Amino acid sequence: MTVILRTIAEVRAWRRALPAGQTLGFVPTMGALHAGHISLMELAKRRASVTIASIFVNPLQFGPNEDLAKYPRPIEKDLALLEAAGIDAVFLPGVANLYPDGASTFVVEESVSAPMCGAVRPGHFRGVTTVVLKLFNIVQPDLAVFGQKDAQQCAVIERMVRDLAVPVEIVRGAIVREPDGLALSSRNVYLSPEDRAAAPLIHASLQAAKAAFEAGQRDASALAAIGRKVLGQDPRFTLQYWDVRDPQTLTSIDTVPTGGALLAVAAYLGSTRLIDNIVLAPF
Numbered sequence: 001m002t003v004i005l006r007t008i009a010e011v012r013a014w015r016r017a018l019p020a021g022q023t024l025g026f027v028p029t030m031g032a033l034h035a036g037h038i039s040l041m042e043l044a045k046r047r048a049s050v051t052i053a054s055i056f057v058n059p060l061q062f063g064p065n066e067d068l069a070k071y072p073r074p075i076e077k078d079l080a081l082l083e084a085a086g087i088d089a090v091f092l093p094g095v096a097n098l099y100p101d102g103a104s105t106f107v108v109e110e111s112v113s114a115p116m117c118g119a120v121r122p123g124h125f126r127g128v129t130t131v132v133l134k135l136f137n138i139v140q141p142d143l144a145v146f147g148q149k150d151a152q153q154c155a156v157i158e159r160m161v162r163d164l165a166v167p168v169e170i171v172r173g174a175i176v177r178e179p180d181g182l183a184l185s186s187r188n189v190y191l192s193p194e195d196r197a198a199a200p201l202i203h204a205s206l207q208a209a210k211a212a213f214e215a216g217q218r219d220a221s222a223l224a225a226i227g228r229k230v231l232g233q234d235p236r237f238t239l240q241y242w243d244v245r246d247p248q249t250l251t252s253i254d255t256v257p258t259g260g261a262l263l264a265v266a267a268y269l270g271s272t273r274l275i276d277n278i279v280l281a282p283f
């Protein structure tokens with residue numbers, strides 16, 4: 001049975017009652033769970049003896065014109081999926097529970113969070129780091145699993161944990177995709193049939209650049225040009241960025257170094273914002 005915990009006090013009591021020597025693995029989510037989330041749950045189960053997930057649509061990480069109100073919240077289905085995955089507990093806090101009236105303390109990472117999604121979603125990563133550190137303080141996990149799908153989120157959290165000496169190991173889980181290459185996302189349900197049919201072009205653009213890299217191309221702007229050209233084949237896309245960056249610091253690079261690189265893209269398809277990325281392996 002997945003134990004449902006609704007308040008900070010309930011999580012603390014549950015945590016305290018765990019037998020000594022058990023390791024706790026944590027998977028924070030915003031719900032509307034899909035196979036990508038479940039793969040993170042399975043990874044947490046392999047890496048820790050006890051597992052807890054959270055479902056919280058965090059208002060602090062949504063901009064004023066973003067999809068907070070319409071974000072899908074199929075809570076009964078989510079609970080059934082967590083139960084089936086064998087997760088031991090789930091934390092379902094309310095907004096008032098996590099953000100007391102007049103809350104005025106925030107966590108701000110100032111470098112890794114600046115480019116890419118940080119540049120086009122002001123305040124987004126401030127919302128992410130604040131809620132993740134708060135959830136870590138409540139849950140006190142030994143390790144926490146995040147998806148490579150949100151590569152910048154992973155890098156920002158890894159930097160926060162390093163800089164603030166947070167005693168939580170960050171584990172990255174691989175991107176789970178549809179058979180046609182589209183990365184699973186809770187936001188894919190917003191796509192019209194026509195946009196859904198076009199959506200795999202995002203992954204195709206990453207694959208095209210990766211193929212050029214594997215054929216020997218090391219010039220970052222040449223790789224980005226290949227990717228942008230593929231995405232440019234369909235006028236439905238409004239590109240936000242198609243970047244070649246250092247996978248840890250997310251600084252932009254001119255030539256892919258032997259340590260590899262991150263290819264990352266964000267684009268609107270209709271009113272739906274999609275992101276995806278691929279890692280160029282060290283060589």
Ligand code: AMP
Binds near residue numbers: 031145
């Ligand atoms: P979200 O509910 O969108 O905040 O995502 C919760 C966690 O699931 C984050 O760590 C995401 O990176 C991860 N995630 C989302 N989509 C995928 C996917 N397609 N494959 C693997 N992990 C994912």
